[in-house]
Amino acid sequence: MPLDIIRADITQIHADAIVNAANSTLLGGGGVDGAIHRAAGSALLEECRTLGGCETGQAKLTGGYRLSCKYIIHTVGPIWQGGELREAELLYSCYKNSLLLAQENGCESIAFPLISAGVYGYPKAEAVSVAIRAIGDFLRENDMDVTLVIFDRSSLIAGSHLFGSIAQYIDDTYAEENTEALEMRLMNANSMGAAFAEPAPLQAEEVLEHTDLFLSDEPEHHDEKKARKKGRIRSFFKTPSAKKEAMFEGFVPPEYSTEPQEPASLSELLSSIDESFSQSLLRLIDRSGMTDVQVYRKANIDRKLFSKIRSDIDYKPKKQTALAFAIALELTLPETLSLLAKAGYTLSDSIKFDLIVKYFIINGRYDIFELNQALFSFDQTLIGC
Numbered sequence: 412m413p414l415d416i417i418r419a420d421i422t423q424i425h426a427d428a429i430v431n432a433a434n435s436t437l438l439g440g441g442g443v444d445g446a447i448h449r450a451a452g453s454a455l456l457e458e459c460r461t462l463g464g465c466e467t468g469q470a471k472l473t474g475g476y477r478l479s480c481k482y483i484i485h486t487v488g489p490i491w492q493g494g495e496l497r498e499a500e501l502l503y504s505c506y507k508n509s510l511l512l513a514q515e516n517g518c519e520s521i522a523f524p525l526i527s528a529g530v531y532g533y534p535k536a537e538a539v540s541v542a543i544r545a546i547g548d549f550l551r552e553n554d555m556d557v558t559l560v561i562f563d564r565s566s567l568i569a570g571s572h573l574f575g576s577i578a579q580y581i582d583d584t585y586a587e588e589n590t591e592a593l594e595m596r597l598m599n600a601n602s603m604g605a606a607f608a609e610p611a612p613l614q615a616e617e618v619l620e621h622t623d624l625f626l627s628d629e630p631e632h633h634d635e636k637k638a639r640k641k642g643r644i645r646s647f648f649k650t651p652s653a654k655k656e657a658m659f660e661g662f663v664p665p666e667y668s669t670e671p672q673e674p675a676s677l678s679e680l681l682s683s684i685d686e687s688f689s690q691s692l693l694r695l696i697d698r699s700g701m702t703d704v705q706v707y708r709k710a711n712i713d714r715k716l717f718s719k720i721r722s723d724i725d726y727k728p729k730k731q732t733a734l735a736f737a738i739a740l741e742l743t744l745p746e747t748l749s750l751l752a753k754a755g756y757t758l759s760d761s762i763k764f765d766l767i768v769k770y771f772i773i774n775g776r777y778d779i780f781e782l783n784q785a786l787f788s789f790d791q792t793l794i795g796c
């Protein structure tokens with residue numbers, strides 16, 4: 412995919428260019444800077460001596476030497492001083508100027524560390540947001556494979572209002588789903604008669620054990636959410652029997668037909684086949700008014716993969732690919748589910764990945780790079796190719 416986010420040692424990444432978060436002298440230092448100089452060897456320092464340093468927000472290029480890259484692009488990030496001294500603007504320029512320099516030198520791939528988020532003190536969650544925005548802006552107009560190498564995943568969630576809202580949405584949906592499932596089981600046992608009853612009565616502690624679902628990586632309100640979910644289930648068991656019966660009043664069990672149905676022939680079924688994923692996607696692209704290039708770039712999809720989908724009417728995409736197009740086309744949730752169904756997929760309220768995607772769609776957030784940042788932070792697969 413054009414933008415990937417991974418945890419790795421940047422000195423081990425294979426790319427046309429690797430970006431070094433350097434200091435203004437370009438003569439080496441600690442952290443990523445020191446690691447890159449050590450891995451590249453002493454010849455890198457000798458070339459850096461000829462460059463005359465580098466200003467904050469700018470970028471300069473050297474050879475890759477012993478690293479698995481053709482070039483090293485050195486950029487100087489801002490020192491965090493509270494956010495009032497153009498830090499975000501300067502950090503954005505680091506990514507933008509590095510990408511432009513790579514493009515000028517014919518690079519098709521580039522790997523970035525998280526610039527300024529080490530000893531320069533830039534808050535990690537905010538540093539990632541700037542990186543994603545700068546890289547995303549570039550990729551909407553240009554083709555290049557970009558890898559953002561992040562060392563500490565957990566720090567991205569802390570202090571982020573967006574991620575806190577996502578965690579709460581997932582937790583609430585889990586709680587709602589399991590409470591509704593519990594009520595349905597009780598309704599079946601109490602209202603459908605012996606033929607539909609559970610083999611044994613449902614015990615409160617058993618329910619608590621099997622519905623105690625929560626996010627292990629949820630910040631701040633973990634205990635409060637867990638207690639609230641348990642409270643909802645306990646309150647149901649404490650409800651007087653007469654009130655429970657009133658809840659089920661008017662419920663009519665479904666009728667199950669015992670009459671055999673006439674089987675359809677295979678030819679009849681095949682003659683009524685719906686449009687394929689590829690056909691549906693191309694129809695939606697035409698409806699959107701966007702060009703193919705605009706769509707696959709907005710979807711974080713490689714041009715070669717899009718060509719395969721366009722040329723093969725029966726192409727079966729990965730779920731992540733189908734969802735990437737739904738985000739790029741800014742489909743509603745029903746439209747997204749319809750497109751997914753063409754490829755044999757759906758979204759489940761029992762899967763964290765699906766809930767995060769649903770959160771973004773329901774809230775009208777269609778920036779795929781922001782979505783992938785959230786998926787990475789919750790240890791989920793990114794969407795795109």
